[in-house]
Amino acid sequence: MSARVADGVLIIAATFFLALFLAVLPLPEWAAAWRPAWVAMVLVYWCMALPERVGVGTGWLIGLLLDALHATPLGQNAAALAIAAYVTAKNYRRLRLFPVVQQALWVGLMISVNALLTWWVRGIRGLEADPGYYWLPVLTSMLLWPWVFLVLSEARRRYAAP
């Protein structure tokens, strides 16, 4: 049992590492605006699949790392991801029964929360940006969710406790 739990921690950490990697991977300027919110997607998946292991605290810490990576005010992504983790962990039983399209809508909603918070914080700091910068990731994340879901469930089935 304990070895299995350790495996679970390992695969969870690995997926988050990969998500953070994809979040800072340099992209050409036209494509960068379309970059999906990888970290938020992975977090939503784990909160849904293993809510007793990945929750609000994990989301907050990962968000803090994302803040350090993106040089946003410390706490901005942390707050957004903590909210997403909370709402997802609250509703995980319902979410597991959703068809994948409905799950994708949920993911879009979670990333919209993130976008809204980013928009507010940037507004408070007096910085303007193209609205596409906030809302394009919502779209691409929703479109990519079925594949992310497939890959992550396969990884969970193979390496973590079912």
Add this chain to the structure above:
Amino acid sequence: MKSLFSEGPALGFRLTALLLASLLLMTLDHRYDRLEPVRSVLSVVVYPLRYLVHLPVILTDWSSESLVTRRSLTDENHRLRRQNLLLKTRSQRYAALEAENVRLRELLESSVELGDRVLAADVVAMELGSPTREMLLNKGSRHGVYRGQPIIDGNGVVGQVVHVNPISSTALLITDSSHALPVQVVRSGVRAVATGTGSGDALDLAYVAPNADVKPGDLIVTSGMDGRFPAGYPVGAVGEVSLDPNEPFARIRAQTSAKLGQIREVLLVWTTEPKDGRGTPPAERVVQR
């Protein structure tokens, strides 16, 4: 297996606590600038990730350097030697001019500020797709980098350091929409503030009177009025000038001389002597210019 209902209120409590913590962090970070140590620790934690992202570039550089023929190396050597000769000749002339400049300034009893110290740094990561335009450099406080330090490259001004940790630092580019840089038009001496637009290599020249003498193609350089950037480094060239008599200021676009999207190496500049205190603008400098 835990009971399904055991963590209902605990979860809500944790969320509230963490949200309050985030709010506190954001306020401290943005309003009071107190979180540099925390940020620097976190940046060190995520630096391996940054390095991993940068690894392909390092590998291609390495392989293109080590997998070349002797012929192309000698060719390059020739070319570089010729270029070196050319630059040396030019710098000889520059030395004479510098000496003359010092002498004239002494006649005018003005301060002498020449010979900036520089340090080369590699660009590890670049963030250009978002409204913020930043880059990560592989030199940090261990190498003496400080906040607010000017950054240039071979063509002109690039930006300034905003966050430092022991092994790396983050720099804001001059095209970031929150960056402003006091500049001067070389031909006419008109002063302006170059603000970033957040797109391409474009700058806006703000606070220029509609009747000011600014023409497309004019070279703009740093004016040194901020006491942070040394005066006289090229910033860019004036692009289009549109004058509307009803507007209080002219609308002027400029193009940066540094190709910000393609930079691989930059130079960090030390302008003040260490005894002046790092990063603090010496007050008399502004007055004397």
